[in-house]
Amino acid sequence: MALKIEMLRAFCTVAQTGNLSEAANRLGRTQSAVSMTLKQMEDHLGKRLFEGERKNQLSPLGEQVFELAQKQVRRFDQTVQSIELAAEAAHGLLQIVSVPSVAALVFPPVLEHMTARHPGLKVELRDTDTQEVLDALAEGKADIGIASGYHPLNGVRAVPLFADRFGLVCATDHPLHRQETAPTIADVISSSFVRNALCGLIRNERFVEASSNADVTIHNTHSLITMVRTGKWVTVLPQTVARFMPEATAFRPIADLPDKREVYLYQRERSRFAALAEECCAFIQSCDLSGDPG
Amino acid sequence: MALKIEMLRAFCTVAQTGNLSEAANRLGRTQSAVSMTLKQMEDHLGKRLFEGERKNQLSPLGEQVFELAQKQVRRFDQTVQSIELAAEAAHGLLQIVSVPSVAALVFPPVLEHMTARHPGLKVELRDTDTQEVLDALAEGKADIGIASGYHPLNGVRAVPLFADRFGLVCATDHPLHRQETAPTIADVISSSFVRNALCGLIRNERFVEASSNADVTIHNTHSLITMVRTGKWVTVLPQTVARFMPEATAFRPIADLPDKREVYLYQRERSRFAALAEECCAFIQSCDLSGDPG
DNA sequence: AAAGCAACTTCAGGAAAGTTGAAGAATGGC
DNA sequence: GCCATTCTTCAACTTTCCTGAAGTTGCTTT
Numbered sequence: 001m002a003l004k005i006e007m008l009r010a011f012c013t014v015a016q017t018g019n020l021s022e023a024a025n026r027l028g029r030t031q032s033a034v035s036m037t038l039k040q041m042e043d044h045l046g047k048r049l050f051e052g053e054r055k056n057q058l059s060p061l062g063e064q065v066f067e068l069a070q071k072q073v074r075r076f077d078q079t080v081q082s083i084e085l086a087a088e089a090a091h092g093l094l095q096i097v098s099v100p101s102v103a104a105l106v107f108p109p110v111l112e113h114m115t116a117r118h119p120g121l122k123v124e125l126r127d128t129d130t131q132e133v134l135d136a137l138a139e140g141k142a143d144i145g146i147a148s149g150y151h152p153l154n155g156v157r158a159v160p161l162f163a164d165r166f167g168l169v170c171a172t173d174h175p176l177h178r179q180e181t182a183p184t185i186a187d188v189i190s191s192s193f194v195r196n197a198l199c200g201l202i203r204n205e206r207f208v209e210a211s212s213n214a215d216v217t218i219h220n221t222h223s224l225i226t227m228v229r230t231g232k233w234v235t236v237l238p239q240t241v242a243r244f245m246p247e248a249t250a251f252r253p254i255a256d257l258p259d260k261r262e263v264y265l266y267q268r269e270r271s272r273f274a275a276l277a278e279e280c281c282a283f284i285q286s287c288d289l290s291g292d293p294g
Numbered sequence: 295m296a297l298k299i300e301m302l303r304a305f306c307t308v309a310q311t312g313n314l315s316e317a318a319n320r321l322g323r324t325q326s327a328v329s330m331t332l333k334q335m336e337d338h339l340g341k342r343l344f345e346g347e348r349k350n351q352l353s354p355l356g357e358q359v360f361e362l363a364q365k366q367v368r369r370f371d372q373t374v375q376s377i378e379l380a381a382e383a384a385h386g387l388l389q390i391v392s393v394p395s396v397a398a399l400v401f402p403p404v405l406e407h408m409t410a411r412h413p414g415l416k417v418e419l420r421d422t423d424t425q426e427v428l429d430a431l432a433e434g435k436a437d438i439g440i441a442s443g444y445h446p447l448n449g450v451r452a453v454p455l456f457a458d459r460f461g462l463v464c465a466t467d468h469p470l471h472r473q474e475t476a477p478t479i480a481d482v483i484s485s486s487f488v489r490n491a492l493c494g495l496i497r498n499e500r501f502v503e504a505s506s507n508a509d510v511t512i513h514n515t516h517s518l519i520t521m522v523r524t525g526k527w528v529t530v531l532p533q534t535v536a537r538f539m540p541e542a543t544a545f546r547p548i549a550d551l552p553d554k555r556e557v558y559l560y561q562r563e564r565s566r567f568a569a570l571a572e573e574c575c576a577f578i579q580s581c582d583l584s585g586d587p588g
Numbered sequence: 589a590a591a592g593c594a595a596c597t598t599c600a601g602g603a604a605a606g607t608t609g610a611a612g613a614a615t616g617g618c
Numbered sequence: 619g620c621c622a623t624t625c626t627t628c629a630a631c632t633t634t635c636c637t638g639a640a641g642t643t644g645c646t647t648t
Contacts, residue, residue, distance in 0.1 A: 152494030
């Protein structure tokens, strides 16, 4: 039998839980059903997906399949959700996807503005990384996207939204915040520097080189803030992101790092409720988002 | 009943063919099976997907669902193919995705080099647009990718491969080729200019503005070449792409358009046959790809 | 207007796939 | 060596899916 979504889903669940009964539980099936599904899958592929007698160790092939399957399952579920959402929304639907840092800034006013003006309008807001924002636009899962950098995409209009200077983020009592002269790249890197996902956007050669052997990289913003608040660690972020940092942290430009993060607003050209998307984009552009009007 | 892949597939086929019997035929089902599947889907969503009595006109919702569903089905089939390929490949598997223009340049030597050195190695080569190259890398469907521009991606290493100047492509007997002085942006745009997908990579403000109201855009390279060969139309392409143009066409730098297309080599950091990917990347980098060593 | 036609829907029965609980086999901790 | 845990296998059962035949619907022919 051919591979099916439910087969992939079962496999992923087992791979994650590491045992059949727990997986069966999560899937709402019996253990034996899951066992048989898995056997079908292995038979079909002609190779084992697990090593050893139990299901707690993936084979190399299993690892690879797991990665593929998991992405596929997630994507499928998301598509289903999108389709169902689209079907429910009779009076209009606006799907907006953004990188988290801008989402926090944009979603509240957008939501207020659009729902007030359009009773019955359904709005879906989602935040993920730039890559997925672009995916969502390309696949028709989003009408409007906000992401870092310029990425030409068929059928999607891109306009610059704002630019945002990178700078040091550290605790207010950190030496680099207290010192009089603006810190340099060397200063920052030689402190206990934590890389983060947004650092990847900096093309500045000296920074790239200096930060390439940073020991710690944190992707989750919340954890990042926690680290910085201890006063022991510092990081580099765009200024608007730093706006959402708590009291005891501060943002400071870095003397020899003039780089900015360029944030673009993406808009699908063909969408079911084009007028709504148009209105929403106009509103987003009318907001003053830049924390750094220079 | 919940939405299933086979349901989406049936819907897409009907949407494409515009009638049930032809769709049933392609799906290897009877007409009535397809009819029932479609009914299930409409019942589930609570809305009609087609308008009128026949299945040849999608409703607005249908249009939207079609777009989502088709992408999902394609993606699913591709994932299945990847999984099956991975299972078959016992002695190594190398999945390489590239934008078409570089694919033509890179695939032949890579294939020769790698298969000669590794008997039993399976190689998968695919060409698509930059967006899908990045998707494939992000989803684990490719070990190595070649795409235009720099796009930071988690777990994927990016190194510049070569840069490639944009220039005029026209028939050899076109006035812009014959004239002594190098053509300018204004010259090119005021000729019968055909935009193409790669033009989107040019950030030069004057070019962007000038080309924004071009009447014709062609995405397919073959059609593009045909147009240029007539001698009536001209286009703008990177030099290496122009290398594959037939005899009667020529490439010429544009005086006030110094822009280059930057091509990057992407490499997944974790993959089942990491050593192979490593070797392959090294080989690709050792090739002299730039047609323009300046 | 009756017959013909093409596209689609509905229906009942049967085939295929998926599910279950119980019984059996393998493994590892104690 | 025994027991608990985990997984596989089996036969019966349920659900889902598919088919072929009959029934609608609306348009075209004569």
